[in-house]
Amino acid sequence: MKITSSVKGTRDYYPAEMGLRNWLYGKIRSVSRKFGYQEFDGPFLENLELYAAKSGEELVKKQAFVFPDKSGDPITLRPELTPSLARMVAQRIHQLSFPVRWWSFGPFWRYETPQKGRTREFFQWNIDLLGMENPQADAELAAVACEFFRDVALTAREVKLQVNNRRLMDSALEAIGIRGEAVGGTFRLIDKKEKMKQPEWEAHARETGLTVDQVKGLMKILNDLELWKQSRELVEFFDAVQAFGVSEYVEYNPAVIRGLDYYTGTVFEGRDADGEFRALLGGGRYDNLVADVGGGKIPGVGFAMGDVVIGLILKKNGKEPMLRIAPADVLVTTFSAQEATASMEISQSLRAAGIAAEWYPAPDRLPKQLKYADALGIRLAVILGPDEIRQGKATLKDLIRREQATIERADLLKEISKRLVGSPCE
RNA sequence: GUGGCUGUAGCUCAAUUGGCAGAGCGCUGGACUGUGGAUCCAGCUGUUGCGGGUUCAAUCCCCGUCAGCCACCCCA
Numbered sequence: 001m002k003i004t005s006s007v008k009g010t011r012d013y014y015p016a017e018m019g020l021r022n023w024l025y026g027k028i029r030s031v032s033r034k035f036g037y038q039e040f041d042g043p044f045l046e047n048l049e050l051y052a053a054k055s056g057e058e059l060v061k062k063q064a065f066v067f068p069d070k071s072g073d074p075i076t077l078r079p080e081l082t083p084s085l086a087r088m089v090a091q092r093i094h095q096l097s098f099p100v101r102w103w104s105f106g107p108f109w110r111y112e113t114p115q116k117g118r119t120r121e122f123f124q125w126n127i128d129l130l131g132m133e134n135p136q137a138d139a140e141l142a143a144v145a146c147e148f149f150r151d152v153a154l155t156a157r158e159v160k161l162q163v164n165n166r167r168l169m170d171s172a173l174e175a176i177g178i179r180g181e182a183v184g185g186t187f188r189l190i191d192k193k194e195k196m197k198q199p200e201w202e203a204h205a206r207e208t209g210l211t212v213d214q215v216k217g218l219m220k221i222l223n224d225l226e227l228w229k230q231s232r233e234l235v236e237f238f239d240a241v242q243a244f245g246v247s248e249y250v251e252y253n254p255a256v257i258r259g260l261d262y263y264t265g266t267v268f269e270g271r272d273a274d275g276e277f278r279a280l281l282g283g284g285r286y287d288n289l290v291a292d293v294g295g296g297k298i299p300g301v302g303f304a305m306g307d308v309v310i311g312l313i314l315k316k317n318g319k320e321p322m323l324r325i326a327p328a329d330v331l332v333t334t335f336s337a338q339e340a341t342a343s344m345e346i347s348q349s350l351r352a353a354g355i356a357a358e359w360y361p362a363p364d365r366l367p368k369q370l371k372y373a374d375a376l377g378i379r380l381a382v383i384l385g386p387d388e389i390r391q392g393k394a395t396l397k398d399l400i401r402r403e404q405a406t407i408e409r410a411d412l413l414k415e416i417s418k419r420l421v422g423s424p425c426e
Numbered sequence: 427g428u429g430g431c432u433g434u435a436g437c438u439c440a441a442u443u444g445g446c447a448g449a450g451c452g453c454u455g456g457a458c459u460g461u462g463g464a465u466c467c468a469g470c471u472g473u474u475g476c477g478g479g480u481u482c483a484a485u486c487c488c489c490g491u492c493a494g495c496c497a498c499c500c501c502a
Contacts, residue, residue, distance in 0.1 A: 118500095371463085385460060395461090
């Protein structure tokens, strides 16, 4: 019988991967709560209409998984969370206490060609602050991202948060005569700047309809690392970032634009310092989105971080956690069929005391059982043979320290608890 | 969606101009019948991604297809 293959662009979560995913979730949860954010989630299925005018055109028309339901209505597997968030806020706008601070971690789907750092099914951390439009709120989200970097031990040398502002770019472009419909094309041009060689990029810029002077002007904008000082929003933003104590991670980058149409002000991206991977997180200010889904005018700012790229960056920098495969701290071995019952009873008495204990369910050779404990990273083994049973004792073996002692059974619990303090794994 | 590279044991990879499909790691057993990681010995593991074609003969050449990766596009 042939094994049915998995769906393209999906991943299987074996216990090791599941452990990593849960570890990541734990870090995300901890940072989010530290800043006072509440966990929520939206449905995984949404009506296509929700995304129609608000997300990028590409995201909806080409990248969304859309299926007709039995009545023929187009149902979408959510490609992002922000429109759902905007709807949920719009629906309860009179009951919520603002500022609303919400976060979420869940699956999303995009129909794209899978590559490194990009899958069709992925998990994403979303965190948003709604109801405030001051730059200090933007800075808080930047601080959340940087605090997360710190919590997973990524340094400011390894990752950066690069910031820009749409309004600043709009006015800078307007100053060189680019306005209206030409702005979108120019934004895409800016996105390409880092990927293309200089003459190539200039030629491409001319093809999109820019004059020689405009290309020069655009170059000047992109090379001016002091440009942010002309933006009151960004000046206040950077002051607040300093107050939050995360300046080391945050820098101005005029080439950061973001593709999504709903961003209106500050935008930012998390990147690894070498620029080896695609953006590990992206977000910004969206002041019209709630109104666009039929709610009142509620400004918002937030970001999303996918699990795939952060996983690659953690791995590259040696910051993946040491995770144990087995949840049990103790393996109670089974010496022979005669001692099996006593072993089971001991394992249960450990559980009753709150210790995760695994009972080896067959009288296999002792070396095999100990190898099993070793392979799963179970630190302690209890050995209960005829000698121990006769004397009312038990042997406790510490697989890490390579030592063992035969002790009174009454002392077993105490000894185990003592040895489990300060375990090296998470 | 377009173009390119790759696909061999559970994992990492070999295999001469087309000529019997191999190694390391891992796994199983033993050396060691009540003690794991080291060492040594032995053993197991294959529809060479899948389907077709050319050939006396295909892992190798050709076509198709699927998957991974790279670029474009876009983005977490």
